[in-house]
């Protein structure tokens with residue numbers, strides 16, 4: 028509601044109102060004074076004088092009053108202008124300080140004033156002011172020109188609401204077009220000024236450039252989105268390395284929720300794979316360089332240890348003071364698993380999971396290096412399933428695949444851990460046998476494979492199939508010194524094996540094939556030799572050089588083969604050693620010798636020391652002390668009459684000294700056989716509880732006219748005696764050798780000079796010619 032009196036008061040207070048009031052007052056005063064004078068003086072001259080004076084007085088007073096009034100008015104205008112300027116300057120300073128642009132829209136005049144900053148915001152020249160003079164009153168074309176079309180309606184609606192409503196202010200977000208065409212986000216704070224009647228007379232506003240804030244908001248929004256949606260786990264620590272916050276991916280990877288870890292040290296995730304020094308090193312790098320990155324094995328909440336790629340960065344504030352650490356973790360377990368899988372696939376056959384040709388060749392390289400280092404040998408076996416194609420054709424390819432898988436399993440199960448079974452493609456397999464003692468051992472393996480794969484194979488659908496196998500063998504270094512050569516030669520041998528009628532093996536060289544086959548035949552028969560009582564012990568007398576009498580005998584095994592006759596030990600002992608049969612043979616010889624010795628004792632023959640050979644394998648694998656104790660107790664042959672002959676290599680076994688002490692404790696005598704052929708020195712022998720040194724036949728052969736003229740035998744006898752051993756010379760064939768040994772003071776001898784090894788009955792006759 029309008030107040031008419033208030034309106035009138037306001038008008039009268041204005042300069043125009045004051046002048047009007049003055050004129051009314053002057054007119055009343057003139058009219059009033061004129062009537063009073065006429066009433067008092069009635070004389071016309073006097074009246075004329077008074078009139079002139081009054082006119083002058085009126086003009087003077089009126090001029091003075093007018094002057095005073097105009098001066099006061101002017102002063103008030105100047106003051107108002109100064110106040111207005113001061114106010115505007117102050118306002119502009121404030122706006123400048125806030126960096127906001129200011130505008131003012133006089134609704135009555137339609138003029139809009141824009142502060143220079145308003146235009147600066149938009150990249151426009153500050154000299155260009157669009158004012159009401161250039162824009163018609165109420166014409167919004169200036170807005171329309173710079174306002175984003177999509178914001179126009181909203182802005183108009185808000186201003187309209189502001190003008191008609193009771194609110195005195197509002198804020199709106201709009202976009203204004205920059206000089207170069209892009210839009211700038213602006214926050215405009217609007218204020219409405221109303222007259223006494225509440226009529227809106229002025230709308231003013233401050234425009235704030237929101238570009239930076241929007242950019243920051245966008246950055247924050249993006250950071251938050253990255254933080255929450257990234258697959259990498261993020262953990263934020265405070266300067267004391269306590270966990271402040273983690274993201275969802277961290278929880279997914281570690282299993283720890285944010286609630287569970289806040290305030291804790293990240294060391295809760297440590298695994299035993301790294302020690303304290305490792306972590307100290309990480310933090311030292313972060314302190315020094317501001318960041319660290321590397322692979323770490325950490326522990327999930329479930330206890331599972333997993334690999335992760337960890338990056339740690341130190342965060343500093345604007346003063347450079349450390350405020351936080353940020354850790355980013357990427358779970359590598361999947362990656363590692365697929366890397367491992369890929370690596371496996373690149374080196375293995377997908378059907379059988381066996382190594383492929385590339386891996387086989389790499390294992391061959393390794394096997395060759397081992398063989399070179401240990402002066403040993405390595406074999407490559409190449410296997411081929413005979414008529415495998417028929418199985419594929421007659422049944423199905425699935426059946427063929429299944430058979431290959433079964434064969435692969437069977438082959439792998441038969442091999443030592445150090446061997447490699449590979450599928451080379453199709454029905455072809457390769458096997459690397461490193462660290463073989465003899466080239467012929469490969470044939471034993473090949474023979475075992477042939478026997479094993481002869482079985483009928485039952486497929487998943489119940490079908491029974493049989494396959495033949497052929498095997499080609501090449502030996503390093505005999506048949507080649509490179510993988511290529513060995514593969515080619517094993518392949519050529521395989522071809523030969525097939526030519527010879529399938530189902531067999533063949534070496535690349537014919538001689539080796541023969542030897543290996545014989546060895547295999549021997550092995551097969553040797554298994555039955557003990558059971559069928561085909562082994563014999565022969566005795567070679569040991570003669571006391573000074574006295575000339577037989578003081579003992581060396582027990583030497585022979586094999587009485589039903590077809591081949593007497594087989595010397597040199598032919599079957601190596602086979603027995605490589606197949607493990609030597610354990611059984613050795614024990615049989617020991618038992619038989621002790622039984623025979625007891626029998627001779629009971630028969631009243633002279634007291635003899637009987638020597639039994641002990642292979643290094645027996646020494647290594649069996650509790651030989653227990654066996655000796657059991658055999659001597661069972662046969663009744665005194666352990667003190669039993670001598671065990673060991674080779675120098677047996678002394679190289681770990682714990683040899685301890686083992687010999689235990690043996691010695693049973694009462695047996697210990698002798699070193701073939702002394703001088705190994706690497707042990709006499710000084711080395713000193714640490715073992717030995718009784719007898721047997722000089723190898725090779726040194727005896729050199730007596731007395733050989734290359735060294737018996738020098739080695741001479742020194743062995745001398746040093747052996749100085750160390751407290753008895754010395755026995757082997758292989759004495761000539762009287763002059765005996766004479767020389769006698770002159771050296773050698774204690775005993777064996778040899779054809781006295782007698783070759785003899786069957787027990789003949790040995791008895793040698794002992795007691797009269798019997």
Ligand SMILES: Nc1nc2c(ncn2[C@@H]2O[C@H](COP(=O)(O)O[C@H]3[C@@H](O)[C@H](n4cnc5c(=O)[nH]c(N)nc54)O[C@@H]3COP(=O)(O)O)[C@@H](O)[C@H]2O)c(=O)[nH]1
Nearest residue numbers: 583584595596597616640641642700758759760778779784
């Ligand atoms: N682990 C076992 N090894 C044994 C056993 N029985 C024998 N062997 C070892 O076999 C190798 C060959 O033995 P053998 O063919 O019996 O030869 C022995 C003698 O016959 C031979 N000898 C003896 N005197 C002479 C000779 O004057 N001239 C000559 N040319 N040969 C001769 O020497 C062999 C005895 O050797 P050694 O054992 O070194 O004393 C042989 O290495 C036996 O060790 C057994 O049961 N277990």
